[in-house]
Amino acid sequence: MTTGAPPPIARKRSRARTFLPLGIAAWLILEIWLLTVVASEAGGLAVLGLLVGAGVLGAVVIKRAGRRAFTNLRETLQQQQTGQGAAPAASPARGEGNGLLMLGGLLLMLPGLISDVAGLLLLLPPVRTRIGRFAERSLERQMNAAMAGGLGDAFQQARMRHPDGKVVQGEVVHEGGAQRRDDNRDDRPRPPLTP
Structure with a gap:
């Protein structure tokens, strides 16, 4: 007997977790x-x-x-x-x-x-200096890449996921037809995402 819920999607292992x-x-x-x-x-x-x-x-x-x-x-x-x-x-x-x-x-x-x-x-000081600069540059690159995706997008995506694993795609549209964005939010309480 099935419950009607889709099977959970297995996450793909990252390369670091595989090769480390x-x-x-x-x-x-x-x-x-x-x-x-x-x-x-x-x-x-x-x-x-x-x-x-x-x-x-x-x-x-x-x-x-x-x-x-x-x-x-x-x-x-x-x-x-x-x-x-x-x-x-x-x-x-x-x-x-x-x-x-x-x-x-x-x-x-x-x-x-x-x-x-x-x-x-x-x-050796020259080796430390080069490794330090390399680490600093790679950290800056990763931080810039993370900021380019936008943290607001991550929060919006997290808000669209239901606890049962279903993802609801869509946007909130007000009666006037304007799309609602997080930076223009009001402080009204929102209903929970659970069914």
Whole structure:
């Protein structure tokens, strides 16, 4: 016996959700394989020394970057309390890259040689600068693309969906024939979308 409701539409998985677990598994297998190759050539004690040394270096890097970030935060708060709000923007170079430094330290602390190389690369200022600029540009592009679609459209689309999964397409038309838009809304209560 059917209830008359259409079956729920399965959402398509994004590429990131599909390939991220595969990428992590491949990275782990590669790390283990590389550790065994290096251990067979240099010895297990040398590999242990490399991993412990990288872990200690990563902890030191994270501690220093965390202290620097906390100091910058404290100075910024003190300047805002005294009314010098424009001073933090004048010296961005001092606090630049703390997040990437912490990421580099975390990669150093992870057991594995590939993550250690990536962490060491993030400790180099030119690499941090380029990655920071790339991340900033890609974030700006994504924000601009999200704003081009319009947030009002997303809210209007969300309002047209019923709880049972049915989508009602259409527009609200007043008796005078003019279309009603969200930016010209009045404060009258609306009836619920549930049947």
